[in-house]
Amino acid sequence: xxxxTYLEAIRQALFEEMAADGRVFxxxxxxxxxxxxxxxxDGLQERFGESRVIDSPISEQAIVGSAIGASxxxxxxxxxxxxxxxxxxxxxxxxxxAATSRYRNGAGVPIVVRGPxxxxxxxxxxxxxxxxxxxxxxxxxxxxxxxxxxDAKGLLKAAIRDDDPVLYFExxxxxxxxxxxxxxxxxxxxxxxxxxxxxxxxxxxxxFGAMVHTALDAARQLESDGVDAEVIDLRSLAPLDREAIxxxxxxxxxxxxxxxxxxxxxxxxxxxxxxxxxxxDYLDAPVVRVASQDAPVPYAPPLEAAFxxxxxxVVDAARTLVKY
Amino acid sequence: MKEDRKASDALRPNQLLEMYYFAxxxxxxxERLVILFRQSKVIGGxxxxxxxxxxxxxxxxxxxxxxxxxPLIRNMGALMTxxxxxxxxxxxxxARGTANSRGRDLNIHIVNLPDPDADEPVIVGPISMLGxxxxxxxxxxxxxxxxxxxxxxxxxxxxxxxSTGAFHEGLNFAAVQKIPLVVVAEDNKYxxxxxxxKQMAIEHIDERAASYGVPHEMVDGNDMLAVYDLAKRMVDRxxxxxxxxxxxxxxxxxxxxxxxxxxxxxxxxLLEQWAAKDxxxxxxxxxxxxxxxxxxxxDDIDRMTRDxxxxxxxxxxxxxMPDPESVTRGVYAGDKYTVPHVELVxxxxxxxx
Numbered sequence: 001x002x003x004x005t006y007l008e009a010i011r012q013a014l015f016e017e018m019a020a021d022g023r024v025f026x027x028x029x030x031x032x033x034x035x036x037x038x039x040x041x042d043g044l045q046e047r048f049g050e051s052r053v054i055d056s057p058i059s060e061q062a063i064v065g066s067a068i069g070a071s072x073x074x075x076x077x078x079x080x081x082x083x084x085x086x087x088x089x090x091x092x093x094x095x096x097x098a099a100t101s102r103y104r105n106g107a108g109v110p111i112v113v114r115g116p117x118x119x120x121x122x123x124x125x126x127x128x129x130x131x132x133x134x135x136x137x138x139x140x141x142x143x144x145x146x147x148x149x150x151d152a153k154g155l156l157k158a159a160i161r162d163d164d165p166v167l168y169f170e171x172x173x174x175x176x177x178x179x180x181x182x183x184x185x186x187x188x189x190x191x192x193x194x195x196x197x198x199x200x201x202x203x204x205x206x207x208f209g210a211m212v213h214t215a216l217d218a219a220r221q222l223e224s225d226g227v228d229a230e231v232i233d234l235r236s237l238a239p240l241d242r243e244a245i246x247x248x249x250x251x252x253x254x255x256x257x258x259x260x261x262x263x264x265x266x267x268x269x270x271x272x273x274x275x276x277x278x279x280x281d282y283l284d285a286p287v288v289r290v291a292s293q294d295a296p297v298p299y300a301p302p303l304e305a306a307f308x309x310x311x312x313x314v315v316d317a318a319r320t321l322v323k324y
Numbered sequence: 325m326k327e328d329r330k331a332s333d334a335l336r337p338n339q340l341l342e343m344y345y346f347a348x349x350x351x352x353x354x355e356r357l358v359i360l361f362r363q364s365k366v367i368g369g370x371x372x373x374x375x376x377x378x379x380x381x382x383x384x385x386x387x388x389x390x391x392x393x394x395p396l397i398r399n400m401g402a403l404m405t406x407x408x409x410x411x412x413x414x415x416x417x418x419a420r421g422t423a424n425s426r427g428r429d430l431n432i433h434i435v436n437l438p439d440p441d442a443d444e445p446v447i448v449g450p451i452s453m454l455g456x457x458x459x460x461x462x463x464x465x466x467x468x469x470x471x472x473x474x475x476x477x478x479x480x481x482x483x484x485x486x487s488t489g490a491f492h493e494g495l496n497f498a499a500v501q502k503i504p505l506v507v508v509a510e511d512n513k514y515x516x517x518x519x520x521x522k523q524m525a526i527e528h529i530d531e532r533a534a535s536y537g538v539p540h541e542m543v544d545g546n547d548m549l550a551v552y553d554l555a556k557r558m559v560d561r562x563x564x565x566x567x568x569x570x571x572x573x574x575x576x577x578x579x580x581x582x583x584x585x586x587x588x589x590x591x592x593x594l595l596e597q598w599a600a601k602d603x604x605x606x607x608x609x610x611x612x613x614x615x616x617x618x619x620x621x622x623d624d625i626d627r628m629t630r631d632x633x634x635x636x637x638x639x640x641x642x643x644x645m646p647d648p649e650s651v652t653r654g655v656y657a658g659d660k661y662t663v664p665h666v667e668l669v670x671x672x673x674x675x676x677x
Contacts, residue, residue: 025470051470052470054501056497057493057496057497057500059459059493059496059497060493061456061459061489061490061493061494062459062462062490062493062494062496062497064459065456065458065459065460065462065463065490065493065494066459066460066462066463066466066494066497067463068459068460068463069448069459069460069461069462069463069464069465069466069467069477070463070464070466070467070470071463071467072437072446072448072460072463072464072467073440073446073463073464073467073468073470073471073473074440074467074471075467075470075471077463092453092456092490093456093459093490096451096452096453096456097451097453097456097460100429100451101435102654102655102656102657102662103428103654103655103662104425104428104429104433104435104662105424105425105428105429105433105434105435105449105662105664106435106654106660106661106662106663106664106665107435107437107448107664108657139655140655140656142656162657163657163658164656164657
C-alpha cells in the first residue's frame with residue numbers, strides 16, 4: 001500500500017470521485033490554475049477543465065449558495081473554503097438554507113464544504129479556527145474531521161457520496177506532517193463511526209483531528225507512570241458515535257475530553273453531557289476537558305503555545321484524573 | 325436593444341386572457357387568505373402582493389415551462405403562472421400536514437424539483453434571508469447548464485434584499501460565469517417600513533446591476549404587457565448565452581409589510597397615485613379597448629377565479645395539522661417524510677400540448 005500524506009489523500013479522493021462521477025465538481029477561491037492555497041486541488045483543473053473546477057470570486061455566500069442550487073439540479077458540489085475561518089461568511093447559507101432544506105421541503109442538499117482548520121502554524125486569529133461548535137447546534141448538517149491520511153481519503157469520499165450537507169474539516173497542521181498507508185482501491189470511511197487509536201484501561205481520551213496525535217503522544221508519556229490511556233478518534237462530529245464513546249467510558253470509568261477549539265461552549269460540553277446522562281454510573285471521577293484558552297487565536301509562537309492544548313497539558317490532566 | 329415588434333404582439337387572445345386569469349387568481353387567493361387570517365386559520369403572517377400581481381405574472385409568463393422560479397412572498401402571481409395549485413398555498417399558510425412542507429415552513433416557502441429532463445418548473449421558495457435566493461438561483465441555472473440543459477432561472481428580489489451581501493455576491497458570480505439568470509428587482513417603495521431612499525442612493529433599482537456588467541432596464545411594473553415584453557427579451561438573451569440580466573420593476577406595495585402592519589409611514593397621496601394605476605384594472609382596460617376581450621369574458625374570469633380560490637380554501641381548511649410525532653422526521657436523508665413536489669395544474673386557457 002502506498003504511503004502518502006494527509007493532503008495527498010484529500011487530493012486523491014477528489015480526483016477519484018470526479019473521475020468516477022460526472023456530477024461531482026469543485027468550486028472555490030484560487031483552486032484552478034493555482035491549485036488552491038495549500039495545493040489540495042493541484043492538477044484538478046488540468047484534468048477536469050474549468051467547468052468542473054470553478055475559480056470563484058471571493059464570495060463564500062456565492063460559493064455555497066450556487067452549490068446548493070446546483071445540488072438541487074442533481075450535481076454533487078464540493079466547495080473549498082480557503083481557510084475554514086472564512087466559513088463565517090457563509091454561515092447563513094449553511095445554517096439557514098442548506099441545513100433546513102430537507103426538513104422544510106424534502107429538498108436534499110448533497111454538498112461538501114471543506115477547508116483547512118486548526119492552529120499550531122502561526123496563522124493568527126483568522127487562519128486557525130476550529131469551527132465545529134458553531135455548527136453542532138444545527139441539525140441537518142453533518143461534520144467530519146480526519147486525523148489520518150487513510151481517513152482523510154475515506155471520509156471525503158463518504159462525504160461526497162452522502163445525500164446531506166457535510167462539513168469536512170481538514171487540519172492544516174497534519175497536511176504534510178502525517179503520512180500513512182492509503183489503499184489505491186476504492187473505499188470509504190463511514191460517517192458516524194469513531195475509531196479506537198489506542199486501547200487502554202485507565203482512562204479514555206476522547207478527541208479528533210490533530211489532537212489525536214497529541215493524545216497519542218500524551219498516552220506514550222503516561223505509560224512511564226503506569227497509566228494506560230485509551231484514545232478514541234471521533235472522526236465524525238455530527239452525528240457523534242455515542243456507542244463508541246459510551247463503551248469506552250464504561251470500560252475505563254474516566255473520561256478526558258480533548259479538543260482544539262476554545263473550551264467554553266465547545267464540543268467537549270456536549271460529550272460531557274452525553275457521558276453524564278448515559279454513563280454516570282460507570283464514572284469513577286468527574287469528566288475533564290482539555291481545550292484551547294477562551295481567547296481569540298493569538299499569533300506569536302509563545303502565545304499560541306500557551307493557548308493550544310499540548311501533550312504536557314493532557315498528561316497533567318490525566319495524572320490528576322487517575323488520582324481522583 | 326431596439327425591437328421593431330413587441331413580443332406581446334405575438335400573444336394570442338387566449339394567452340392574454342390567461343395572463344388576466346393568473347393575475348386575478350393571485351389576487352383572489354390572497355383575498356381568501358385575508359378571510360382565513362381574520363379567522364385565525366393562517367398561523368403566521370400574511371403578506372399581500374396587492375398592486376404587484378401584474379409584474380409577477382408578466383415576468384413569469386415570459387418563461388418556458390421547464391425554467392426555474394425563485395419567488396418572494398409577494399410573487400403569488402408568478403406561482404399561479406407556473407401552475408402551482410392554489411390548494412398548495414392554502415395548506416402552507418394554514419400549516420397543514422398535507423402541505424408541501426408538512427407544516428414545517430410557512431407561506432409560499434415551497435419547493436418543486438422535477439427530474440432534470442422533465443418539462444416541469446423548478447420552484448424554490450425563498451428563505452426569510454431573501455438575498456440568499458440569488459446565489460441559489462445562479463447555482464440552479466449553472467447546474468442545469470452543466471447537465472446539458474437550458475433552463476433559465478428567474479429570481480425575484482425586493483428593494484430591501486438588494487442591499488444584502490448575498491444578492492451582490494450572487495449577481496457578480498452569475499455575471500462572471502455568464503449564467504442564464506434573470507433577476508427581477510422590485511422597487512415597491514418600502515422594505516417593511518424603510519423607504520427606498522434609505523435603502524440605496526441610486527435613482528433606479530436596476531442600476532444595482534451596472535457594476536457587475538449585467539444588462540439592466542427599468543419597466544413600469546403595473547403595465548403587464550410592458551413587463552412581459554422586457555422579461556421576454558431578457559429571458560431570451562439569458563438563454564442565448566448572454567449571461568445574467570436584471571429587470572428593474574417600478575411598482576408599489578399597496579398594503580403594509582404584513583397584515584399586522586397598518587403602513588402609517590406611507591403617505592396617503594402616494595397610495596392614491598398608485599391605486600389609479602392598479603395593474604389588473606389597467607390590463608382589463610387594455611384588453612377591452614384593444615378588442616382582445618369583451619367585458620363579459622373578463623367578468624366571467626373574475627367569477628371563475630373567485631369561486632376557484634374559495635373552493636380550494638375550503639378543501640384546505642378541512643385538512644389535518646401535522647402529527648406531532650413527526651417533529652424530528654426528515655432532518656437527514658433516508659426518511660422521505662417531506663418530498664420536493666407540489667401539485668401543478670393547467671389554467672382553463674392553456675393550449676393542448
